[in-house]
Amino acid sequence: FPASAVLERNPAARPPLSQPSSPLDSTLRPPPPLQRRSAVAPPATTTSPFQPPTMTTASPSQVRQNYHQDSEAAINRQINLELYASYVYLSMSYYFDRDDVALKNFAKYFLHQSHEEREHAEKPMKLQNQQGGRIFLQDIKKPDHDDRENGLNARECALCLERSVDQSLLELSTLATEKNDPYLCHFTETQYLNEQVEAIKELGNHIIALCKLWAPGSGQAEYRFDKHTLGHGEN
16 A cells, blocks of 8 residues: 555554744753864974064173273163253254244354264263163153243253263263273263363353343343354354
8 A cells, every 4th residue: 555545544553743943941951962183183284485484582792891880870870861961952053043033153163063963872882882781761851841932041050051961971981990990981072071161161151242242121142142252243
């Protein structure tokens, strides 16, 4: 007989119909057991010629000798002070270059001083590398004033600044003597101290000249000083 006839005579022989599972059954049903994976070793990495080189810690200096850590730190402080002085002089220069100030020789003078102080910062940088030290640049402080009352005030501020630089150099020279570093002593004395004395003397002369020319409420002193002293009498 055909299978359909057997199923009609004996309904119990029919396969049970699958009932739709309720959402509750699926939540109560335990999750399938996790299958263990055999440990597989990661593929060996190959160095590509286009990969950047691995950064390594800098090796100790091979040229460092008789260079104390205190001297190294003092040189870094001196670098920062010289850069600050250059920053202040640059601010002064472009103040006097303004259209409402218009003292071009004041501007030239302070711009020259700014470049000179920057060179003074580069010299100890070179020394630091020659001695096997490490350069650590710091944030440069903002100038105390963006505007200057007049040329006399600017000269007085510059004199205070040069005295601060000079005092720092004297302390550096003393430290070099204490640490028995003749090379650093020679460096500060020949490259800086004599020049600082000359700069302080020049600024002092300028202040005295401006005071003698000064008349309260008049800008003639600045104009005459700008033209005849800084400009050497140019037309």
